[in-house]
Amino acid sequence: MxxxxxxxxxxxxxxxxxxxxxxxxxxxxxxxxxxxxxxxxxxxxxxxxxxxxxxxxxRTTSLNYISIANIIHQPSYVSFEYALSYHGLIPERVYTITSASLKKSIEYSTPLGNFSYQKIPAKVYSLGIGWKYNEIDGGYFISTPEKALCDKIYADKRAKNLRENEVIEYLEEDLRIDYEELLKLDSKLVWYIAMGYGSKVLLSVANSLKRIQNG
CATH class of the missing domain: 1.10.10 (Arc Repressor Mutant, subunit A)
Known part of the structure; x- marks a missing residue:
């Protein structure tokens, strides 16, 4: 063979x-x-x-780095900066494939590049995850835009004491998310994820998104 x-x-x-x-x-x-x-x-x-x-x-097709990230460290789903870039929320190209995991935070340096994993609470893990499948890559998990944003904000030290009247400026200036993209986000899903995290900051994000979307 x-x-x-x-x-x-x-x-x-x-x-x-x-x-x-x-x-x-x-x-x-x-x-x-x-x-x-x-x-x-x-x-x-x-x-x-x-x-x-x-x-x-x-190889007959290009590698799917999201699917590879899932299999390197299990269970995990791609999130944070890589998912924000994938969904078009931030302009930067992200080279490290960033993921959320139930296991300890860890980073792998491989011949294909770097894969980083950050531990998040089990109670919020399953919220806001999308599942995709094809015959070459099998099934794989990536966060929704809303979950990627919540994961990023919760882990961001700059946002720990963020006030509600500062949220939109933080999203646009610090995370560099375009205002038009903010209008597309599901504020109700952000609220559910915020409740899962038990985060007042994320609740402020949900409220701020709802406010600008309602005009």
């Missing part, structure tokens, strides 16, 4: 060692030796222990 056969069998661009071993076990008594050979030969790229992607010559 050569690398192309394995690629056709596994279908995904990225995968865990267990997924790979299940395929290799049909022909190899020691699948891990084959995996180590493929890494040494440059056919596979190890992102962390037990997580791999095929090298560029075996």
């Amino acid at each position: 050569d690398t192309l056969d394995i690629k056709n069998a596994i279908k995904l661009n990225h995968f865990t060692v267990d997924m790979l071993k299940n395929i290799l076990a049909k022909e190899y008594d020691q699948p891990i030796q084959k995996i180590n050979y493929m890494v040494k030969n440059g056919d596979l790229i190890a992102l962390k222990r037990g997580v791999y992607v095929f090298s560029e010559k075996y």
